[in-house]
Amino acid sequence: MSGARVRWRKAGGLHGARFYGYTLVLPAIALLIFFFFIPSFYNVELSFHKISLFETVRGRGKFVGLENFAKLIRDPEFYNALKNTTFWLTGATVGLRLLLGFVLALLLNSTALKRWRLADVGRILVFIPWGVPPVVAVTIWKWMLHSRYGVVNLIFQRLGLIQQPIFFLTDTSVVWISIILVIVWRELPFAVVTFLAGLQSIPQELYEVARIDGAGWFHELRYITIPLLKPVITIVAFMITIWTFNNFVYVWLFTRGGPGNFTHVLGTKVYFESFVNYKIGYGATFGVIMTVIMMVFALVYFSTLFKRSVNV
Amino acid sequence: MLQKIRDLFIVIVTFIIIGLILFPFFWMIVSSLKPSTQLLTRELQFIGTQLTLKNYHGIIEVGFFHFILNSILVCTTATIICVGFIASPAAYAISRYRFSGRSSILAMVGFTQMFPWVILVTPVFMIFWALHLVNSYVGLIVVYIAITAPFSIYMLVGYFETIPKALDEAAVVDGCSPLGTIFRVILPISLPGLVATSAYTFAITWNEFIFALTLMTQTEKKTVPVGLANFLGQYTTDWGIVMAASVVATIPTAIFFLLLQRHLVAGLAVGAVKQ
Numbered sequence: 001m002s003g004a005r006v007r008w009r010k011a012g013g014l015h016g017a018r019f020y021g022y023t024l025v026l027p028a029i030a031l032l033i034f035f036f037f038i039p040s041f042y043n044v045e046l047s048f049h050k051i052s053l054f055e056t057v058r059g060r061g062k063f064v065g066l067e068n069f070a071k072l073i074r075d076p077e078f079y080n081a082l083k084n085t086t087f088w089l090t091g092a093t094v095g096l097r098l099l100l101g102f103v104l105a106l107l108l109n110s111t112a113l114k115r116w117r118l119a120d121v122g123r124i125l126v127f128i129p130w131g132v133p134p135v136v137a138v139t140i141w142k143w144m145l146h147s148r149y150g151v152v153n154l155i156f157q158r159l160g161l162i163q164q165p166i167f168f169l170t171d172t173s174v175v176w177i178s179i180i181l182v183i184v185w186r187e188l189p190f191a192v193v194t195f196l197a198g199l200q201s202i203p204q205e206l207y208e209v210a211r212i213d214g215a216g217w218f219h220e221l222r223y224i225t226i227p228l229l230k231p232v233i234t235i236v237a238f239m240i241t242i243w244t245f246n247n248f249v250y251v252w253l254f255t256r257g258g259p260g261n262f263t264h265v266l267g268t269k270v271y272f273e274s275f276v277n278y279k280i281g282y283g284a285t286f287g288v289i290m291t292v293i294m295m296v297f298a299l300v301y302f303s304t305l306f307k308r309s310v311n312v
Numbered sequence: 313m314l315q316k317i318r319d320l321f322i323v324i325v326t327f328i329i330i331g332l333i334l335f336p337f338f339w340m341i342v343s344s345l346k347p348s349t350q351l352l353t354r355e356l357q358f359i360g361t362q363l364t365l366k367n368y369h370g371i372i373e374v375g376f377f378h379f380i381l382n383s384i385l386v387c388t389t390a391t392i393i394c395v396g397f398i399a400s401p402a403a404y405a406i407s408r409y410r411f412s413g414r415s416s417i418l419a420m421v422g423f424t425q426m427f428p429w430v431i432l433v434t435p436v437f438m439i440f441w442a443l444h445l446v447n448s449y450v451g452l453i454v455v456y457i458a459i460t461a462p463f464s465i466y467m468l469v470g471y472f473e474t475i476p477k478a479l480d481e482a483a484v485v486d487g488c489s490p491l492g493t494i495f496r497v498i499l500p501i502s503l504p505g506l507v508a509t510s511a512y513t514f515a516i517t518w519n520e521f522i523f524a525l526t527l528m529t530q531t532e533k534k535t536v537p538v539g540l541a542n543f544l545g546q547y548t549t550d551w552g553i554v555m556a557a558s559v560v561a562t563i564p565t566a567i568f569f570l571l572l573q574r575h576l577v578a579g580l581a582v583g584a585v586k587q
Contacts, residue, residue, distance in 0.1 A: 020490045021409035025417055028402035028461055035458035036424045039435035046435060107326040112319035118326075124570065125330050128337055131569035133519040135537040136558040139544060140340045143551055151339060154356040185336065239426075246428030249521045253541055267430040274434045275526060287431040294428055301426075302419075 040291060046284035053278035061281060068285040077261055077269070078286075085265040088176045090245045093183045098237060100184070101191025106225075108192070109199045123196065130189035137186040138253040145169065145178055170259045179263065183250050191236055198232035199225070238301045245297075246290060266290050340562075344368070344555035351551050367556035376557050378532060379539030386449055386535060387517040390456035395468075395510045398461050400502075403468030404494050408480060418469075425462035430522055437526050447530050455527065456517040463516070464509050471505030472498070511568040518565055536561045 047068050051061025072078050104126060113119040129137065144151050145168035153165040168178040206224050215223070248267035251257065257264035257272060264272065266286060274283025343351060345363040371377070405411075406418060436455065437446065445451030475498065483493040499506065524535045534542070540561055543554045 018409075018411045021405045021411035021414065024401040024405035024409075024490075024494075028398050028465060029417065029420070031398060031458050031461055032420065032424050035436070035455070036427055036432070039432045039439060042435040042439065043431065046438065104326075104329065107322060107329070110322050110326075112322035113326060115319060116323055118323060122326060122330060125334060127569060128334060128566070131515075131566035132337065132562050133537060133565055135519070135521055135540050136340070136562050137336075139540060139554060139558050140336045142544065143343060143555065144336060144339060146551075149352050149354070149551075151356070154354065158356050185333070188333070242426050242428070246430050248430045253521075253544065267428075270430050271433060271522065271526075274437075280434060280438065284434045287434055290428060290431050294426070294431075298423060298426060 043284050043287050043291070046281055047288045049281045051280045053275065053280055064281070068282050071282065072285050072289070077264065078289075080261060081264045081266050081269045081286075084176075084263060085245060085267070088180065088263075089183075089247065089251065089265045090241055092176075092180050093187070093244055094237065094241050096180065096184050097188055097191045097240060098233065101188055101195050101236075102229075102233070104188070104192045105195035105199055106221075108196055123193070126192050127189050129186050130193075132186060134186060134249050135253060137182055138250060141178070141182045141185070142169070142254065169255060172259060172262050175255060175259065175263055179251060179254050182254060183244070183247075186250075187240065187244075191240065194232060194236050195229065198229045202228045234304070238304075242294065242297060242301075246294070340555050340558055343551060344559045346552060348550065348552050367552040368560075370550070370553040371557045371560065374543075374553060376539060376560070379534055379536045380560070382449075382528075382533060383518060383536040386452050386456060387514050389449075390453045390460065390517050391510050391514045393453070394457040394460050394513055395464050395506060398457060399464035399468055399509070400499060400506070401494065402461075403465045403472055404498060406465070407469050407472035408477065421462045421465050425466065427462075429459060433522055433526050436523070440527060446527055447533050449533070452524065452527055452535075455523045456520065459520070459523075460513040460516050464513050467509045467512065468502075468505060471502055471509070475501065508572050511572050515565045515568050 048063060048065060049061040050064045050067070055061050107113070108119060108122050108126065113122055132140075145153075147153060147165050147167045147169070150165075150168070152168070153162070156162045157165070166174060168174055202225065206228075207220055210220050210224060246267055247265075248271060251263055251265050252268045252271065255263045257268045266289070270283050270286045270290070272283075273279045273286060277283075342359060344367050345365070346360045347362060347364050347366060350357065350360045350362065406414060440446050440448075440451050443451075445454070479497060479501075480493055483497045484490075488496060519537060520535075521537045521541070524538045525541075528534050528538065531542075540554070540557050543549065543557060
C-alpha cells in the first residue's frame with residue numbers, strides 16, 4: 001500500500017497532470033468511441049451491403065457497392081420522408097416552440113405575475129409536460145384525439161364547430177397538425193425555461209433607463225429584450241432543431257408513418273427498413289444520409305458559436 | 313387602477329394558456345380513474361361520477377409491474393455506473409487537469425451529445441447481436457451508460473468548476489492521492505450536483521424508447537416505454553388501463569423534474585453561456 005502510494009506520488013510529480021488527466025478520462029472516451037464512432041463507421045459499411053435481418057446470424061450479407069444509394073435517390077419514399085422531416089417534423093415544431101416559448105417566457109417574467117406572486121407557480125406548472133415521458137405524451141394525445149371517444153372531438157361537437165368527428169390520426173389533411181401538437185406540447189417547456197433564464201439575466205437597470213427615456217413596451221422588446229436574448233434563442237434553436245430532426249418516437253408511436261407512408265420521416269425510415277422490412281443495408285443507408293446532414297449542421301453550429309466567441 | 317386592470321389581464325391570459333397546457337395531464341389522471349363504461353361514451357364528462365381504482369388493479373393483472381422492475385433495474389444500474397464511475401472522473405479531469413487533447417475531448421463530448429441515436433440503432437443492433445448482447449440487461453445498461461455519459465460529463469464539469477481549486481490543493485498537501493481527492497473530498501461536497509445529474513440521467517434512460525425497442529425483443533425483458541407502447545398497438549385498446557399505466561410511468565420522471573427544475577435550468581443556462 002505504502003509502496004503504491006509512493007509510486008502514485010512520483011507519477012504525480014512531473015507528468016502528473018497529463019497522466020491522471022488521461023487515466024480519468026479514458027473510460028469515458030473508450031465508451032464513446034465504442035458506442036458512437038465504431039457503430040458510425042460500421043453503419044457506412046452496412047450501407048454497402050445487401051443484408052437481411054435473418055442473415056445476421058450467418059454473416060455480413062452481400063457486398064453491393066453503391067447500389068443502396070442508387071436505390072435511395074430513385075426512391076420517392078426518401079423524398080417524402082426528407083420533406084416531412086424538414087418542413088413538418090422540424091420546421092413547423094421548432095418555429096412554434098420558439099414563438100410560443102418566447103411569448104410564455106415574457107408572460108412568466110412580466111411584472112404583473114411577480115406582483116401577484118404567481119411567477120414561481122406559473123413556471124413550475126409550465127414545466128410539467130417535460131416531466132411526462134414522450135411515450136406517455138403520445139399515449140395521452142392519442143386518447144384525447146380518438147375519433148369516437150376522444151375529448152377533443154367531443155368538445156368540438158358540443159361547441160358546434162363540427163358535425164362529423166375528425167379522424168385526427170388517419171385523415172391526411174389533419175394528421176400532421178396532430179403530430180405537431182404532441183411534439184410542441186411535450187417539448188415546449190425546454191424553450192420556455194431556457195428563455196426565462198435568459199430573460200432573468202438581463203439587467204433590470206436597462207429597462208429602468210429606457211423607461212426614463214420614455215420607451216414604450218414595444219420599444220423595450222425591440223431594442224433590449226430581443227437583442228440581449230438572441231444568443232440564447234440561437235442556441236435553443238440549434239439544439240431543438242438537431243433533437244427534432246432525428247426524432248423517431250413521436251411519429252412512430254403516433255402513426256407508424258401512416259396513413260400509408262404519408263407521415264414517414266427519416267428517423268422512422270431507418271427503423272422501418274431495418275426492423276420491419278428486415279433490409280438492414282437499406283436502413284443503414286438512410287442512417288448514413290442522416291449522419292451527413294447532421295455533420296453539416298453541426299459544422300454550421302460550431303462555426304457560428306466560434307464566430308460569436310471571437311467577435312465578443 | 314389602469315395598471316391593476318392590465319395586470320389582471322396578463323395574469324388571466326397566462327393562466328388560460330397554462331390551463332390548456334395542463335389539460336392533457338389532468339385528462340390522463342381523470343381517465344385512469346374512470347371505469348370503461350364512462351370512458352367509451354359520447355357524453356362529455358370532465359370529472360365523471362364514479363371514479364375507481366380498478367384500472368390500477370388492471371395494470372397489475374396485465375403484468376405491467378414486470379416492465380417497471382426491468383426499467384428500475386436497468387436505469388438505476390446505468391445511472392450509478394455512468395455518473396459515479398464514468399462521468400465524474402472524466403469531468404473532474406477536464407475541470408482540474410490541463411493536458412494536451414483536453415479541448416478535443418470536450419469537443420468530442422459535445423459532438424456525441426448532439427449525436428442522433430436513431431442512426432446508431434441498426435449498427436448497434438448488429439454489433440450487439442454478434443456479442444450476444446441482444447435481449448440482455450447488460451447490453452441495454454451499456455447503451456444507457458453511453459448515451460447519458462456526454463450530458464452527465466457536461467453537467468458535472470459545470471458543477472466542478474464552481475468548487476474552488478484550493479480545496480484540491482489542500483487535500484494533496486494533506487497527503488491525499490488524486491483518487492483520494494476525488495472520492496474523499498470533491499465528490500462528497502459535490503453531492504447536490506451529483507444528485508441533479510443522476511436524476512437527469514435516470515429520467516433520460518427511463519424515457520428511452522428506440523434502443524429498448526430494438527434490443528429487448530422478448531416480452532419479459534421489455535422496459536416501461538416499450539411495454540406501454542405495446543398496449544397501444546393492440547386492436548382493442550383498454551384506455552383505462554393504458555391511462556393508469558401512463559400515470560405510473562410518469563411518476564418517477566415527474567417527481568425528478570419538479571424537484572430539480574431550478575437546478576436543471578441553472579445547469580442548462582450555464583451550459584448555454586459557456587459554449
